[in-house]
Amino acid sequence: MKKIKLGLILFSFLFSLSAFAGTLKTTEGRDVKEGYEIGDKLPDITAKSIAGKDIKLSSLEGKLVLVDFWASWCPPCRAENPRIVNAYNKFKDASFKNGKGFTIYSFSLDTKQANWKAAVAKDKLDWDYHVSELKGWHSPTSNKFGINSIPSNFLIDGNGIILAKNLRGEKLELILQYYQKK
Template sequence: MKLGVILFSFFISLSTFAGAANPANGKAVKEGYEIGDKLPNIVAKSIAGNDIKLSSLEGKLVLVDFWASWCPPCRAENPRMVEAYDKFKNQNFKNGKGFTIYSFSLDTKQANWKAAVAKDKLSWDYHVSELKGWHSPTSNKFGIRSIPSNFLIDGDGIILAKNLRGEKLELILQYYQKK
């Protein structure tokens, strides 16, 4: 019962923030890094060297995940992210069609990054990095001080939740799923 009350309170606070920031409500949305803000765009290189813009994923629910191959907690989290991706990638959400992950690596060595993506079977298409580790301009701009760190954004780029780990990711995706 206590867990149910905690989860209910958590979801109500999330829906309150997300609802207040919804452009459909006619309210201005500021760009920023807090729940209810529009997450700034990211443009970074894929493993193949192509630019991938976060904004190209507009219309989907996107988990923007900051991680690295050398980070044990990140690697431990990867199986849960793969499971969530496989389960929700083709689902419809309250403000998004489909779910994907935009993985931003804080690696400095492309070979290590590429090997971790393959070994952990990170099957989504959006893997990017600046290959500058903690000196990454993007991670610094986003205030990333520890990893794993992530933002869940809706189809308009509005931050719905932050730092989802473990079963929280799946619970939040279920909450925002169209019924």
């Protein structure tokens, strides 16, 4: 009987530990798990820029960031780009409840660097954070993030916490206005 109780206690203890695995502390002191849903801490990304330099998403800590999955060959993505450019220009220097400034971490699902680079120039995507693995739908990052259609995006705060997902049209600007310091 004692062995059974000890086993149950040990099992309960290990189970409670596993429930907290992957949990992170935010600056507010509440527990947040790493994941892909609103309220989760978005996992870090490291990918190559057009110039071949590694850019980490975590290097943008402190800003609101739109992590935008797109491709040059995607008509809905290209149609959405002018709205994203407008939001960027309007909010890049704004102060937010949990972030100073707004930027975009554009993750391209292109396979040809020349097409990707040309689309960035043509669409006037003037922010500094353009990355890709140049593997299209075989991108390990997009697969890890569960991206199965584009455009797709995550808006994260200065601590990397997901505030919103898949913002299109005027929704991006409305959410940015909501989080902007008044």
